[in-house]
Amino acid sequence: MTSPAALRGRIVVPGDDRYHLLRSTYTTVARPAAVLLPENAEEVVAALRHAREQGLPLSVRSGGHGLSGRSSNDGGVVIDLSAMNRVEVLDRAARIVRVEAGARWAQVAQALAPYGLAISSGDHGNVGVGGLATGGGIGWLVRRYGLTIDHIRAAEVVLADGTVVRADADHEPDLLWAVRGAGSGVGIVVAFEIEAIELRDIGYAQIAVEVDRGGRALRRWADYLAEAPRELSTAVTLLPHGRSLVASITAVVATADERRVRAAVEPLLRIGNTLDQHAQLAPYPALVSTAHLHANVGQQPSTTTNGLLTGMTDEDAAAIVAAAGGRHQALINMRSVGGAVNDVPADATAYAHRHQGTLVVATAFPPQRGVALDAAWRPLADRVEGAYVGFESRPGESAFERVYPGATGDRVRRLWKRYDPDGVFQALWRLP
Ligand SMILES: Cc1cc2nc3c(=O)[nH]c(=O)nc-3n(C[C@H](O)[C@H](O)[C@H](O)COP(=O)(O)OP(=O)(O)OC[C@H]3O[C@@H](n4cnc5c(N)ncnc54)[C@H](O)[C@@H]3O)c2cc1C
Incomplete structure (x- = not known):
């Protein structure tokens, strides 16, 4: 070469x-x-x-x-892009931060902490800015502040023909629309300008709750999150516990006020039999920690899919328990979304899932070409609506239809063609 x-x-x-x-x-x-x-x-x-x-x-x-x-x-x-990892506060008063795509979110959290600023990103410090901020960004503060893409004000993009374009509300607004949710198909985003939030310490709780076979604890979790204060965001992982399951809940409350933290978390202790609990205040970077940073060497072979639920019925909860505890045993993770995510109109960005309240993610290890995952996911497949690109490991036409439904998908296809007529960046979707 x-x-x-x-x-x-x-x-x-x-x-x-x-x-x-x-x-x-x-x-x-x-x-x-x-x-x-x-x-x-x-x-x-x-x-x-x-x-x-x-x-x-x-x-x-x-x-x-x-x-x-x-x-x-x-x-x-x-x-x-890992050498392009600069994080720069452009305007402290307006909280505008320029973040290069190759930075990891741990580096972003660490760089912004001295300014008392943060960007809600994801749960893991080693995830890159570029992949997450072109897909969505469902982070620890998601119900309070929405998705990461909801705060992107501008993007610098290298297009397939080698031109470098700045997209913002006044220049190339279509490109900015596509970057915010479908950015992987328009070009290489080299940097983002993001409006950060004022944040220092947060409340953090870890709770383990026994899950009954009918999944009533999960329904109560979702019911509470549908009306809980927006400061509260939670993630649930279902783990085997003897012949049943335990819900390991991480609850993050976007405040350093201990009374508000306690009030937001306390109803979670009543959704089922609580086995363990522990809460503390922590600086935000402790959640998206530099301790997460590592080289990627193929250490986690897996297949992953996901879908969203608007409310959670008893049948939905039972289907989740079946997926987690059945013969094929997918690892099930759930995120409360809703809140500020749903303040944004469905057509404002390429992430269209603005009315649902819960994201359900299923992963199978080892991947086995997805056979075990599909078998485990079957009880849920017809119950969920839409999917988040960030937790979908098999791009292709069927995933595209779920990730970019209806009019969103039509517009994404049009814009991908406009900005990348030769399909340099879309090859992996294998769209007709
Ligand atoms: C352990 C783990 C935890 C996660 N937690 C969360 C979470 O809490 N919340 C959440 O929302 N997501 C989460 N994700 C999903 C994550 O957002 C996506 O996998 C995301 O694509 C990863 O970004 P990356 O830059 O590290 O990925 P990469 O593997 O570098 O990129 C993935 C794809 O994104 C596209 N892409 C990457 N960079 C650019 C760029 N600069 N311009 C245009 N396209 C680009 C490319 O198509 C590329 O194939 C998690 C994933 C893992 C593995």
């Missing part, structure tokens, strides 16, 4: 000492022909031109946590 001069020293090929830590993603071991490490937008343009000239498969990688594993490939070129 020839090396463009602009990227000298920043092309990593097999045999290079750096290759083993750059070839793979979190879920997938891969063998690309080259990993390119641009350090600015001009170098991203050079890297993209080089990849296109070679006519090889192309992957774009920010943090490498994408569940499909498509941020690497076998025999192709990876544009890895």
